[in-house]
Amino acid sequence: MSNRDEDECGAGNYRFNLVPNTQTHCIHYSFFSEINSLDPAEEYKMCNKRRVLALIFNQEKFFGRLGLNDRVGTSADRYNLKERLKDLKFEVRCYDNYKQVDVLDEIAKAAEEDHSDADCFLLAFLSHGEDNHxxxxxxxxxxxxxxxxxxxxxxxxxxGKPKIFIIQACRGKLFDEGVTVTPADAVDGIVEVFADACAIRTLPAGADFIICSSVYLIYHKHTRPPTKKVSWYIQALCEMLRKYGNSLEFTELLTLVNRKVSMRNQMPCFASMLTKKLYFRPKK
Structure with a gap:
C-alpha cells in the first residue's frame, strides 16, 4: 500500500510499503500494475469530423490610460498563425483590439458551442501581459x-480532448541578459531548473490542457527582431508548424520552438497536462 504526502503546491510524494501476502508469499504491486498497463504510444483520437475551433485574440492598440505601447507588427503574427492553423484544418476566428467584456463574451460563446464532433480546441492571445493576466x-x-x-x-x-492555449505576451519588467552555461554550473550532478510559475499556476484542475508561453520567467522579453515586424516566438512556432505540423508530436514540436527561440536570448516554455501524444496528422 502507499502513503501520500503533499507539499505546499499539492504535488504528491509517494512512499510505498510492500506488504507480503502471508498466504501466497507474493507482494502486491497494484499501483505498478496500473502503470504497466499504460501504453506510452497512445495518441489522442483526432478522427472526428472537424479539427475544431481556433480563436486568435490580437491586441495591437490599447486604451490610453493603461499606459501600454501599441504592439506594432502583431497583425503579421496573427496572419501567420491563422494561415498555419488553417493548413492544419482548424476553423480560425480572429478578433482585433476587443474590449474586456467582448473578449470574455466571445470565449464564453465558444465554450458553449457544440464540440461533440471536434478533435480539440485552441485559443491564442497576442498582447501585453503581467502576473497571470x-x-x-x-x-x-x-x-x-x-x-x-x-x-x-x-x-x-x-x-478528454486537447485544449491548447498559446500566450504571446510580455510577462514582467526586467530584461533577460542571457547566461553562459558551463559544466561548473552543475554541483554534484544537480542542475537547478526554473520553471514558469506563472504558467504552471495558470493550469486549472483537470487533464488535457497545455499552455504555451512566449516567456518562461518574469523577464520582459526582447519583443521583436530588429528587421522584421513579427515576434520571435510566433515566427518560430509558425515555422515549425509549417515544417512539422502534420508529422511531429506537438510537445516535441514545441521543444523545437524553444530551442530556436532560445538562440535569440528569449526562453519560451510550455506547461502540459496532456495525457496522451498529440498529432495533427492530415485528415483523410
Missing part, C-alpha cells in the same frame, strides 16, 4: 479564468 483594449483578463471556461464541468464536449 493578458491585456485587452481596456483592461486585463486572468488567464486562468479563460481556461476555466473549458474545464469538464463547463464544457462537457471537450472532456
Amino acid at each position: 493578458v491585456y485587452c483594449y481596456d483592461g486585463k483578463i486572468c488567464i486562468q479564468d479563460m481556461m476555466s471556461m473549458f474545464k469538464g464541468d463547463n464544457c462537457r464536449d471537450l472532456v
